[in-house]
Amino acid sequence: MQFVNEYRQKLVSADVAAKAVKSGDWVDYGQFVCQTQVVDEALAKRKDELQDVKIRATTRTTPLAVVQADPHQEVFTYNNFHYSGYDRKLQDQGSAFFIPIFYHEKPGYYKNFLDVDVAILAVTPMDDFGYFNFSTSVATSRAIVEKAKIVILEVNPNLPRVMGGNNETVHISEIDYIVEANWAVPEIPNALPSKEDEQIASLIIPEIRNGSCIQLGIGGMPNAVGSLIAKSDLKDLGVHTEMFVDAFVDMYEAGNLNGSQKQLDKGKIVYTFAMGTNKTYEFLHNNPAAAAYSVDYVNDPMIIRQQDNMVGINNCMEIDLYGQVSSESVGTRQISGTGGQGDFTIGSYESKGGQSYIAMTSSYVDRAGQRHSRIKNFLSQGSIVTIPRSLVSNIVTEYGIVNLKGKSTWERAEGIISLAHPDFRDDLIKQAEQMNIWRRSNKR
Ligand SMILES: CC(=O)SCCNC(=O)CCNC(=O)[C@H](O)C(C)(C)COP(=O)(O)OP(=O)(O)OC[C@H]1O[C@@H](n2cnc3c(N)ncnc32)[C@H](O)[C@@H]1OP(=O)(O)O
């Protein structure tokens, strides 16, 4: 009863809540599918009253009213930590800026450096004890709440209530305003795997041992590996992953997962955020098989490495002949973000028996039907190095797997070129020769 009264006192309309934002403020919209929609619309209506409002969000999956109302960023400047397809199109039209991060450090950025004047987070309805649940976006939510001067919750009964872990809730005593909403949780299906994705998955699966602990990164390819694991005989697998995706539900239902061999969180599927279809959202709702923790735990390489036989599987855009990996941009076009790729590349490699895979199709066919190699002498001009060559271990394409750890420049060039689409290999060899990283006795 005590909390019900407090709930009534804090319950306001979206228009009233949006009035909390002042000119000059930093406003945090939260992450993934748990971002404000109704307060965003109310804030957009205030465009002519405000100046210099800076918005932060992560991986926006539905249109942003503040950007639609102000595409030239005269009032609202939109910043994002990890682009979705929607976000990169906003950047293409000059309506978004990117914020680079090393993901496990992100709660610390809030604690130590970032100002949050107003946080607006989408959460589940309050429970009997006065707690709201951060649902599928636990990752950085508590850090945002703890830093914000004003906290607005957009309460939505359609969001799944996830089990923790830790840092998965916010108490009514910590917040200022409640706004009720009822939008459908955005479903984010993965593209169907290509023939090459399946070839890559079939190269990785035999390397995975029973009892391994799996991380799957964002994108079509890691999901293809997960779907193939669900069709394999692998058993006693565990999960310690940043992102929970549909493929984990397939693996759970197929009986591949029980977490019995994990060193930490035995028996639990551990993750920090989830994005997928309703299959994922229904699976996570009130399910004690899974535990969500904030990202400073899940993605900390010192935690990841404590799970024996970690297998981290992540996707990239390009690799150069030195072994530098770009996973988040092509040239100056920011495609996504570093996310946890660095965290899991380090943590998986350092785990006892661990393996880190960076996978990609060897080539990419553009909209005009032209094929381009993802393996290049140099990364495209302007491309961001997501994983420096010193940290990269296994690279996979549909042509095989090469481990770069400890390899000299000529061994790297030879190994990486062996993974290229055959149409590009001769040119790559000539380029490697010009770069003085091709051994004359190498096979052509
Ligand atoms: C969220 C997390 O952090 S999970 C933990 C691991 N984190 C990471 O791995 C982060 C970095 N990795 C990623 O973000 C993803 O795995 C990616 C971007 C490499 C692949 O994701 P996918 O969704 O499968 O990428 P997809 O193939 O759809 O391509 C994404 C975009 O890049 C474009 N693209 C892809 N390859 C190229 C290329 N070689 N040249 C130009 N554009 C390209 C595509 O056209 C598409 O753009 P569009 O939607 O505007 O048309």
Ligand SMILES: CCCC(=O)O
């Ligand atoms: C995947 C990275 C997400 C974030 O910055 O919160």
